Structures are given as structure tokens and as C-alpha cells.
Amino acid sequence: MVTAVFNDDALRQRAWDVAARVVDPEIPVLTIADLGVLRDVTISDGRVEVAITPTYSGCPAINMITLEIELALEREGFRNSKVRTVLSPAWTTDWMSEDGRRKLREYGIAPPLAGSSRRALFGALEVACPQCGSENTEVLSEFGSTSCKALWRCKNCREPFDYFKCH
């Protein structure tokens, strides 16, 4: 009995590590663990169940991520794994790891600021350019190439860049 529990723990950790390596198809520099999309991994009757949470309600990447997790687990010998989507608590950019923020910046995407400014009707944000670090930047569009990003421009180095919106 003790051994079984112990084995489940080891199994769970191995399954978590496999799932945690799956990347976001739209921002392939981030894993779902970096994003905070991976919420839980459980084992019951030897089967793995992974819980993930969507970033935005309509995020099309969630179907792709589900499939990628199942395939990754299958490749590592976990048969018939199941991925379920949980809505509560709602995903927030505050769950993004420090490592994830650094990787985003290096990839050319400005990481999300703290969530407080989201409510301001005509919000003024100070987003640093991921290329040159200048805060002399302006918003071009609140909505960018994917649901989670806005389009900005640096007035210092003139580069347009994506900003990962706080949520």
C-alpha cells in the first residue's frame, strides 16, 4: 500500500514534468508551466489526468495544447491520459513565472505589467520596449496578433513590438 502511494507520487511527478514541457503554439518560447496554464496533474487507477485553464475564453490555442499534452504523455508511455479544462480560479498573468517573463522579453514580447491598470477607462501604461528598454513607447492597438497581446511601438528605437496584456 505504502509502495503504491509512493509510486503514484513518482508517476505524478514524471507526468507533470512531461506536461510542463509542452509549449504554447502561439508563443513557442513559453511552456504551459511558465504561463500558469498547467494547473494540476493527478493519477487515478494508473491513468494521468491533467487540468489546464484557458487564458482567454476564446483562445484557440487551448485545443492545440490539449492535443499536445495527450501526445507528449503518450510518447512517454502514459496511456489514455485525460486533459480537462478548469475555469475557476480564472487565469491571470500574475501566474506567469519570472522565468517566463524573462523568456518573453528575450523573444521580443514585453511581459505583462501588474494587473491594476486594466480597469482604468483611458489607461496610461508604461511599457518598456523589449528591444532597447526605453519606456518612451506608445500603444498602436489594444488588440494584437493573438487575444493575449496588444500592439505597441517604441518611440526611441522605432521598433513595433507585442505587449502581453495583463489579465
Next chain:
Amino acid sequence: MTTASISVSETPLVLYTLRRADDALILGHRLSEWCGHGPMLEEDMALANMGLDLLGQARELYSYAAGVEGQGNDEDKLAYLRDVRQYRNLLLLEQPNGDFAHTMVRQFFYAAFADLYWRAMMKSSDATLAAIAAKSEKESAYHLRHSSEWMVRLGDGTEQSHARAQTAIDDLWAFTGEMFEVDDSERGLIDAGIAVDPAMLHPQWLKTVLSVVSEATLTLPKSDWMQQGGRSGRHSEHLGHLLSELQSMQRTFPGVTW
């Protein structure tokens, strides 16, 4: 060959959830009609993004309604196989896109409501509705900011943009009252702490609308006569046309997937 419409057992909770799902689907579909026609690339993307948010909300709400109903319906059947009289969305949201000012005013009136509504719904005693609300309120905050900025840009812009924005307000104002309507079926859910009483949201909604409209140098109509009917399936002529396009594939090739 076409597929017959499904029937839905509209218990109060099913009906309540369907009404919100239909709101999100119909407005989302309207916004998707702009795809490739936006006045500029950034705006095209913004409208498609917001449409996608709303489609995501609609899917969650339809799935929940189908589960509560428990008659074997699912999100696809509820969206594709109900006829126009079975749709429960607000009349405001089915109004045609018109010019860009009409689309923005419609968006602004609704987003100013949805933002308050979803925030209040986070306290619902229904755990699923509260969870859907917690996601939706984050999205609606962006929708409100986006449309508020456009209200000011259009209203306080050129003579032409000001006139078009004012015409859009005058045309759409009579559809705003329906957002605050409550019938007997909803009253029970409000008393049970499941639903939000929209009348409680009206003062704050009006305050937001007035402050943005005045910042935009625009005015609200004096008339307080309001059009109703969408919540009970009595729609304007526009919804039937919208649904014929939205549903044509599933009606023509039942159950088709690709």
C-alpha cells in the same frame, strides 16, 4: 435537405444562461462580419479579437445550458439548430453593423453594461456562472476601454465623424432599455442569488455612458421609450438574416465536421 430545429426545455436557469449565451454569440458574429473590412488593419484585428472573446464566452454558456437542460443538446445544437424565435438575445446586439460609428456605439452601450454585469455575476451562488463571469469580466474591461476611446475619437473628431456617431446614438438608444429588463423567470433566480438584478447596475451604467458621451461632445436622446422583445424571441428582421448565414452549413449538411 435541411435539419429541423431542436426543442429546448427552458427551465429558468436554462433560459437565463441561453439569453447570455445568445448575447455573446450574436454580437460576436456581428463583429466577425467586419473581418477583412475594418477601416485599418489594427481595427480589423481588434474587432476579430473581441468577436473571439465573445464566441468563447458563448461556448462556455451554451455548454453549461446544455448540461443543465440534460436533454442531449450541446453547444453546437443550441447555436446551429434553434430558429429565430428560439433566440433570446438583446435586440441591440443583432442590429446590423451599419457604418463604423454604429458598430462602435453598439459595442460601447453593451460593453459598459457587460463589464458591470460580469463583475457582479462573479458573486453568483452558481459556481459555473461565477467562473464564466470571472473570465468574462477581464475581457469586457478591454472591450469597454476600446469602445470608449473610439467614442471620444469619433465624437470629438471631424464634423463627419461627430455627425455619424450622434446618428448612431440616436438610432440605437431605444434598444438599451432591454439590458435592464427582468421577467418573472429571472426574478426567482435573482432572489436565489444566482442571477444579478440588472436594475442595480443601471445608475453606474448611465454614469459611465454619460461621462464618455459628454467627453466625446455627443448627447443622449431625450426620449426614454424603449424597445423590447428579444428576451422572449420577438426579434427585428435582422436576426433571421444573420442566422441564415450562421446556420446554413449545419442546416444543409446535418452534423458535418471538417
